[in-house]
Amino acid sequence: MTWEVVIGLETHAQLQTKSKIFSGASTAFGAEPNRQACAVDIALPGVLPVLNREAVVCAIKFGLAIGAEIAPRSIFARKNYFYPDLPKGYQISQFEIPVVSGGGLTITVGAGETAYEKFVHLTRAHLEEDAGKSLHEDFHGKTGIDLNRAGTPLLEIVTEPDMCSSTEAVAYAKALHSLVTWIGICDGNMQEGSFRCDANVSVRRPGAPLGTRREIKNLNSFRFLQQAIDYEIQWQINEIEEGRKIQQATVLFDPDTGETRSMRSKEDAHDYRYFPDPDLLPLEIKADWIAEVKAGLPELPQAMQARFQSDYGLSAYDAATLAVTRSSAQFFEETVNVAGKENAKACANWVMGELAARLNRDEKDISASPIAAAQLAGMVKRIADGTLSSKLAKEVFEALWSGEGQDADAIIEARGLKQVSDASAIEPIIDEVLAANPKSVEEFRAGKDKAFNALVGQIMKATKGKANPQQVNELLKRKLS
């Protein structure tokens, strides 16, 4: 029996502002409980919210980046519910007229031969405030409330139900994560909860109307997103195949068991009784403000990937890998600017290969790379002009990484790593090696190709790896023929 899966995602991206969306309290992470919760955030009587301009700028940037419509006039609404970490008894959000509507993201699903592109439509993105945190550890049978997070600006980004597998959902979430960090509106830190996803999942027979959905809340890693959706799909299929109906529900994912379970939600829990917040006037965004924000937007990831392919002749895969973050793309481009366009592919290989591996091992971001782009470029240039063999380049890379040398040329000079491409210098060494290894020579003449490689190895060893391997190959072939 075949089933179709329908998934929509709602993502809460915490906006990178210094102060809260409706108050002047700090949003810095990690403060002691309630040190960053002012009178507005804790909802003392008589306070009034005042909207943070920068939060609106973030929303405009996002709308521009996804080709959406930015509302010239949008409305803030009260979403009413009772919970101790929401001291006002309502969350200020947007309901009828959100600041951003429409637009979408092109995602690449899978890799290699089976990879395909898909356009995910966005329904809307709206500004709202975050709630505080409830700490359920034991405080003599009570719950502790920390309101530092209350009032932190969020952009809630809602998709159409366009995705039909957990893989597509994860590809979308990653593309969105990459975009919001790229345009600098969110730090993307999932552990700290700066980027969290809710997934609406339903299943149906092909061609049938949409099934009843269940919403999985608060998924804060791509792995959990995948696991939770996969589990939920199987659970729903089993329920229906065993003759039960799916009830609309909000569920939580338990990473320890890998299962989703229904939250005990009370009757009326979803009756939020939205109405326009009388404390906040309509938000007006004029065309000249949008134009001003647009002028300050960086080149977007997809445009940059296309440029890397056309200007530098990189493959789509390389371009996408380099442009996964803005800092990585910038680093690559600075390297090429110094090393020259003709060495772009070599630059890409070093940035994606050795450098990425070392950064990963030391848990460093590329923006904090111990090797500067210009230093890497200097090394790439020396490989390209034959001064440095790719084998000894590793040693130069090591020295640059550890700060033992300032630039490739100085390191090559100081350590005598210059590649020897002078036949008159290599030939005597080849003769010595041949004289010392008559057995290998005999084996090669008897047709054993492996013996040739063994001789090359001996010669490279005798020259401490400095001989140009290509030249060694050629000279050796000539001598043995």
Added chain:
Amino acid sequence: MSLSLDDVSRIARLARIEISSAEAERTRDQLNGILAFVAQLQAVNTDGIAPMAHAVDVVQRLRPDTVTEPDRRDAFQAIAPETEAGLYLVPKVIE
């Protein structure tokens, strides 16, 4: 439109207001009186007029993104019923 006693008790439950059955009847009559006024307003033809979100036709003033609020936790917590380790304590919340 008029409200039933069930509607009234549902609204009270959503608003976390406890009301007796006598109060429910009186509240229903008062709310229905308000709705009768609203019905008069709704009789006005508003075709082609964009709904307003606010009574006055002005737009939101915006605040620069600067931290202006100092830490006043001690003062705020002095009037809280119960606190510990900087947290406000409330009756146990279980989901």
